[in-house]
Amino acid sequence: MNMPDGSAAVSDGGPPMAVLAFDHRERAFASVRSTGMTREEIGRSKELIFEAFVAAxxxxxxxxxxxxxxxxxxxxxxxxxxxxxxxxxxxPVERAFEPVFTFEYGGDYRRHLLEFRPACAKALVHHRTTDPLEARQTQLTRLRELSEFLAEQSIGFMLELIVGQSDGGTGQIPTVDVEELCGSMAEMQNAGVLVDQWKVEGISSPDEAAQVAAQAVVANPRATCVVLGAGAPNDVVGHWLDVAAATPGFSGFAIGRSIWGGAVASWLDGRLARHQAIEQIASTYRSCALRYMGARVS
Structure with missing residues (x-):
């Protein structure tokens, strides 16, 4: 195996990041299977996904x-x-399914991060400029605290900012609400939240992707964007990858359920053997990387 450089916390102008995301907690992870999953099945599934990652x-x-x-x-x-x-x-540092960003381990989050010292800490946040002021201020205060701690510890900050997507009722490929996304990013930047990687919902327009990338660097010239998958089908994710790859300021992808969801469910249901599920996840993950690089150089 070629040993990669795991020391880089954020994009440094090197190769694009190809992040396989399987940080989903119990409820979100189990949702990819119609009958749900036990905690033991979730643990085994995550082991399988990692084996697929290594194979890819x-x-x-x-x-x-x-x-x-x-x-x-x-x-x-x-x-x-x-x-x-x-x-x-x-x-991740967020507690899953909280309407306002809350630390998974409360005030003890620092100890947990320092135990692992990850390249990046990820916070998933639902935030719109039209949300109630008190909720926004609470989130901004907590996110600034987190960003200051991460900067002190030289740990990168990946902020997964969810504002919502729509196809505009046209049935076409959905895209993030770019004006709202940029407005929320600006609100966080103005509050002193320093982000290294903005993990953003898919964007179908190159011009709008460029708008988001430009907003990302307002407070941090080294900040970049990575595109997420949102559990979308392959053709939709492929288009989002094409747009991101062709846009300066995007530094790769961080995709999860769109890559492994179907294979994990089929394996647990007995429709795929273990080695087949691993091969399917590895192949889909590798296809995302190939597509990103192909779009990047075309």
Whole structure:
């Protein structure tokens, strides 16, 4: 196996990031299967996804920089193994399904981060400039606290900012509400929240992608954007990858359920053997990397 450089916390002008995201906690992870999952099944599934990740790296990822986004609750051993192998590891700090950003481990989040010292800490936040003022101010205060701590510790900050998508009622490929996204980014920047990587919902227009990339660097000239998958089908994710890859200021992708959801459910239901599920996830992940690089150079 070629050993990657796992020390880079954020994009440094090197190869684009190809992040396989499986940091989803119990409710979100189990939702990819119609009958749900036990905690034991979730743990086994995450092990399977990591094996697929390693298999994809071994087969080549088209010059991208592979990494994982994994949670501590179900994936602590995976995080340690990935780091030992030299892969950049990102880990979430948010408590899942809270309407206002809340630390997973409360005031103890610092100790948890320092135990693992991931390349990036990831915070998923639902935030719109039209949300109630008190909720926004609470989120901004907590995010600024987090960003200041991460900067002190030289840990990168990946902010997954969710404002919502729409196809405008046209049935075409959905795109993020770009004006709202940029407005929310600006609100956070003005509040002193320093972000290294903005993990954003898919954008279908190159001009709008450029608008988002320009907003990202307003407070941090080294900041970049990575595109997420939102569990969307392959054709939609492929278009988002094409747009992101062709836009300066985007530095790769961080995609999860769109890559592994179907294979994990089929394996647990007995429709795929374990090695087949691994091969399917590895192939889909590798296809995302190939597509990103192909769009980037075309």
């Amino acid at each position: 790296v071994d087969s080549g990822l088209a010059g991208t920089r592979p990494g994982v986004l994994i949670d501590e609750e179900f994936g602590a051993p995976i995080a340690r193994r990935a780091a030992a192998l030299g892969f950049p590891v990102s880990m």
